[in-house]
Amino acid sequence: xxxxxxxxxxxxxxxxxILNLADQLKYERKNNIEHKYLxxxxxxxxxxxxxxxxxxxxxxxxxxxxxxxxxxSDRDIQLGRGEPIKDTVRVLSRYLDAIMIRTFKQSDVxxxxxxxxxxxxxxxxxxxxxCQVLADxxxxxxxxxxxxxxxxxxxxxxNNMANSLIVGGVKMGMEVAIACPDNYRPDxxxxxxxxxxxxLTVTSDLKAAAADAxxxxxxxxxxxxxxxxxxxxxxxxxxxxxxxxxxxVAKRDAMVMHxxxxxxxxxxxxxxxxxxxxxxxxxxxxRLHAQKAVLVKLLK
Ligand code: CP
Ligand code: NVA
Numbered sequence: 001x002x003x004x005x006x007x008x009x010x011x012x013x014x015x016x017x018i019l020n021l022a023d024q025l026k027y028e029r030k031n032n033i034e035h036k037y038l039x040x041x042x043x044x045x046x047x048x049x050x051x052x053x054x055x056x057x058x059x060x061x062x063x064x065x066x067x068x069x070x071x072x073s074d075r076d077i078q079l080g081r082g083e084p085i086k087d088t089v090r091v092l093s094r095y096l097d098a099i100m101i102r103t104f105k106q107s108d109v110x111x112x113x114x115x116x117x118x119x120x121x122x123x124x125x126x127x128x129x130x131c132q133v134l135a136d137x138x139x140x141x142x143x144x145x146x147x148x149x150x151x152x153x154x155x156x157x158x159n160n161m162a163n164s165l166i167v168g169g170v171k172m173g174m175e176v177a178i179a180c181p182d183n184y185r186p187d188x189x190x191x192x193x194x195x196x197x198x199x200l201t202v203t204s205d206l207k208a209a210a211a212d213a214x215x216x217x218x219x220x221x222x223x224x225x226x227x228x229x230x231x232x233x234x235x236x237x238x239x240x241x242x243x244x245x246x247x248x249v250a251k252r253d254a255m256v257m258h259x260x261x262x263x264x265x266x267x268x269x270x271x272x273x274x275x276x277x278x279x280x281x282x283x284x285x286x287r288l289h290a291q292k293a294v295l296v297k298l299l300k
Contacts, residue, residue: 047123136259177203242272
């Protein structure tokens, strides 16, 4: 593995390798076992969108592994004033050991990998969110023991989260069901790939998608960059809510997951969120462990 640009680039074995290492790193951290596997390594973190979890978990993760990190907001570096990606990355490759980037266009992340000479990690684009889904898979395995026979249902926009959950879910052998409005379906190529390589349903029938699900997952109706569509989306997604009624058709021991930040009263009720807060915040914690595993795989 040279980069983490999208989950589709990883084999199932590579994903299992990351999850196993993440479990080990979580164990080492909990038991105060030193794990400075990246002593002296430097990670640059470019952000052109906001972040709480991704920024803090990468920064803390690098520090716990013995390395250092630099927060590079596009408001501060020349990238935000128009310096091309392909120049920026050729410069940064001379100073850093790896770059994590959160931005809009997937092609910008691919360009960093193309023109740079160090590992590139996708910390979210409009197209996908591989780091989040590695943490999600880790959490599902923690709670359920394995992926065997599990059904994962995502409720909401066919966005970056839906795209990565489909790829990650199918690669781990889970059945995946997406409940979304007709005009907000996940990426067509991903849907085609998943239909040929696993079990995927995309439907606007929420209860059919959630029936007998082991995991119910949701995300915001309007993602970062879609602020101007907020009012329109509130109308379209009105019924796309993980509430007690929807949960009642899932398995009795179903997990509820959310990548966060959450908008209570929109995609999830406060009642369901709080009843499943342990799962949701374990999921958030696992961002740290899963990303440390990615960093070790790429840099050690
Ligand atoms: N889930 C997630 O990526 O959170 P942040 O936007 O806070 O990084
Ligand atoms: N779909 C959301 C995920 C945030 C982690 C967004 O892109 O804003």
